[in-house]
Amino acid sequence: MTAMDLDPLWISLKTALTATAITFILGIFTARWMSQHEFKGKSLLDGIFILPLVLPPTVVGFLLLWLLGRNTWLGSIFFAIGRPVVFSWSATVIAAVVVAFPLMYQTARGAFEQIDTNIEDAARTLGASEQTVFWRITMPIAWPGIAAGTILAFARSLGEFGATLMLAGNIPGRTQTIPVAIYFLVESGKKQQAMIWVLVILLISFFSIAALSFWTKYQRRFSHRPAREVSADS
């Protein structure tokens, strides 16, 4: 294998890590905001956030292609500044963020909403500012859920194929991620090379799942058991 051949790995990792970082911040922010506010049309907005999870990736890709293409004002801005998104490396990141976002958002929101509001209120009565409450109480308690969401988001952005192909295409050395590479290798009959990439993906996914189960155990340590009575108590 020449050095050139490793490009899909670096592109995939770079894309997945960047996308995970963006999803992490965006997902937590949105989840926190949604769990703290009540308004009309909340469930509709919630549905829109979850939508990429249920739509076929090609549909997501098609919509993104339309949104970021020349025909919308958003897309034309990028064209005007000379950095079109379509068929660029950023397109791989955008596609990955959009498909991974629902996983991060949903798990983080679940984690936030599971927290007993009395615990946060207790911190407030003990002199904690909203920031302190969030960083010292909410985040640590929600952390196992957030970590699980992050790992899921990472795995999902690493495996993204449909939307990436539609929006970023298959440009070796620029937008060709491992899943895209596998598809085109198999199509051109290079089964053995495809197998190597398949093994790489299997390995990364295995580690992701191992990490996830580690966090699940970590979560159990903090699980808030119901108060039990002990007669000889002291």
Added chain:
Amino acid sequence: MLILSIDIEKSLPEFKLKVAFQLDQEIMAVLGPSGCGKTMTLKCIAGLMVPDQGSIILDERVLFHSEQGVNLPARERKIAFLFQNYALFPHLTVCENIAFGIRQLPLAERDERVQKLLRKMRLHGLGHRYPADLSGGQQQRVALARALAPEPKVLLLDEPFSALDTQVKERLEAELLELQEDFQGHVLFVTHNLAEAYRLSSKMAVYDNGVLLQWGECRSIIERPVNKKVARMTGMDNIFSGIVSKIEGCRLEVQLDTGHLHLYMDYPGGLVVNQEISIAIRPEYIQVADSQEDNCLGAELLSCTEELSFFKCVFRLQDQVQVKVHLAKISEQVLVPGQSYHLRFPPEKLVVIGPHLQNFHVKKGHIKASACI
């Protein structure tokens, strides 16, 4: 004056809270059925909920005032809140939980105070455990220690004993009373248990469905309920309506509505002949007399249940009105359902129910009363 004064209103869909009361540096109980706005009151005081209108003033410091536009955030109020489910921080150890409210203090001072509270709350040796590893009673004490660490001016307790078994509960109650002795502040606790409220507090506020029915000294609420609702909620089970038939000096004669029965009682003042009134008596004050005595009514025993510390009897007067009587077990009488007995209503224990009577001086002294059945 060190007074916590609350006068607030808050409307929710299908619920309205409107309460006003004050307390000195003492223990006050907020009594009422669940869903009557007790916890909401505490949350408004702590700053966790914003009332629509009114004011909350603590020792001359305005915590909330709708007209002045003052609403201090919870973190600036120095009010401790003990939640019903304790709400301990599950990811912090016992020590870290207690130290949370005093994290701005220098380390040495913080440690010293945490150690002191651990000793005081009998939690020594548990400092490095996580809340999930503690029993209910221990969690309760950690929550109390955590609440007291910043030396608050007010301690709010939301149903503090409801989830505990009797033994743990009794010990915690004793601890709360002990605590009150060196706690320089106001304690407000919510309960639906009358006995608990009476035992622990010096004042009481009785709620029903968001409305404050009555507040004041425990004894005055128990002995002088302002209306039938408070009477029923505080265990004054026997309420009769009637009219004032005669006022003689400090003796009042009441003719009961349902028949030609008359009862005599101490005249509290402020009444006129032929006025319609409700009179009431607690079940433990009615006696079973051996013979026709003063202020007695004949009654048939319907049922008699043996409770832990008394007999719970239901009698029927000749006009079908039922009377609940709690008899001390020390009495050697053997009561047989279906038999007739004489029930004696001590005149000094009969009260007239009504808000206009609350401020009248209750005249003491023996009044000769006679039965007239």
